[in-house]
Amino acid sequence: MASGIASCRYDERLFMKLSISARIAESFLSKEAAALSLSELADLAVTAGYDAVCMRASQIGVHSPPDEITAARELLDARKLSVSMVTGDFDIVYNNDNGPQCLRNIRSHLDLAENLGAPLIRTCIKTPADISCARRAADEAAERGIRLAHQCHAESLFETPDQIVDTLQKIDRPNFGLIFEAANLDECGQAYGPEVIGRLAPWIFNVYLQNQKLCADGTVTLQTWCRGPVSFDILQIHEAGGIDFDAIFEGLSSIGYDGVVTVHQAGSEQGRDHSVSAATRTARYLQTCIGPRADAG
Numbered sequence: 001m002a003s004g005i006a007s008c009r010y011d012e013r014l015f016m017k018l019s020i021s022a023r024i025a026e027s028f029l030s031k032e033a034a035a036l037s038l039s040e041l042a043d044l045a046v047t048a049g050y051d052a053v054c055m056r057a058s059q060i061g062v063h064s065p066p067d068e069i070t071a072a073r074e075l076l077d078a079r080k081l082s083v084s085m086v087t088g089d090f091d092i093v094y095n096n097d098n099g100p101q102c103l104r105n106i107r108s109h110l111d112l113a114e115n116l117g118a119p120l121i122r123t124c125i126k127t128p129a130d131i132s133c134a135r136r137a138a139d140e141a142a143e144r145g146i147r148l149a150h151q152c153h154a155e156s157l158f159e160t161p162d163q164i165v166d167t168l169q170k171i172d173r174p175n176f177g178l179i180f181e182a183a184n185l186d187e188c189g190q191a192y193g194p195e196v197i198g199r200l201a202p203w204i205f206n207v208y209l210q211n212q213k214l215c216a217d218g219t220v221t222l223q224t225w226c227r228g229p230v231s232f233d234i235l236q237i238h239e240a241g242g243i244d245f246d247a248i249f250e251g252l253s254s255i256g257y258d259g260v261v262t263v264h265q266a267g268s269e270q271g272r273d274h275s276v277s278a279a280t281r282t283a284r285y286l287q288t289c290i291g292p293r294a295d296a297g
Helices: 038-048 066-078 090-094 106-116 130-142 161-171 182-187 194-203 245-254 272-290
Strands: 017-021 052-056 082-087 120-122 147-151 176-181 204-209 211-214 220-224 228-235 260-263
Touching (some): 038 272, 066 082, 066 106, 082 106, 082 260, 106 120, 106 130, 130 147, 130 161, 130 176, 161 176, 161 194, 176 194, 182 211, 194 204, 194 245, 204 245, 260 272
Parallel strands (some): 017 260, 052 082, 082 120, 147 176, 176 204, 204 260
Antiparallel strands (some): 211 228, 220 228
């Protein structure tokens, strides 16, 4: 393997479904305007070998007209792509103070998920006052057989494993769980390997993957509640020197995880062609970790 390119050294194959996030069609800091149409994103997913698309509001959200939602479902169905999860509005994406409003207006998000055939909805929780809303939203979602989840995320009640466990235990709903995401734990100075994955195992509904290298003079600086500002450089998932994906896959294997793994990498500022190339290389790398495509055999 060429220098600077990671290889998946973990020997056991996990046989998961590989999903690509609509974030690949967004820049890192501007998450509203899509650089690729949904048709282009879907074609990329098929060509690169993904099984599903993780839908975000930059493509289709609760603001989208019904005919656009229907057309999106038909487009993805024609390409035999499922929707692994929906993030229905921009406040959730930006993790801002309005993000938890999704829990208070969960019906529109449930309608969106149902119309796209998505089994999972990403939510946002910022304060303890949001927990009772999460319970009510989960109860309403359960009536439709839909699950809710929150990403490991800075500036939320999901910054550290201790917070995550405490918050999910307080919500106490079997259909409310976690989107495990190592990069945010890394930013918050937290471990994310097998021990942490084992601790969080009862709640892991989805896995997000993105890559970065923490450094004092990094090109991106984000705020955390537990550490203040944290700087890092963005790496493509197949690049070495950042997140330890071997540790992640070892942990997922140890808990028997067989769900969705989502490439949650931002689009390249170098343009569409670079994003397409990176998505393809990422899929090839991850397929060496997760085994054959879900529809094989």
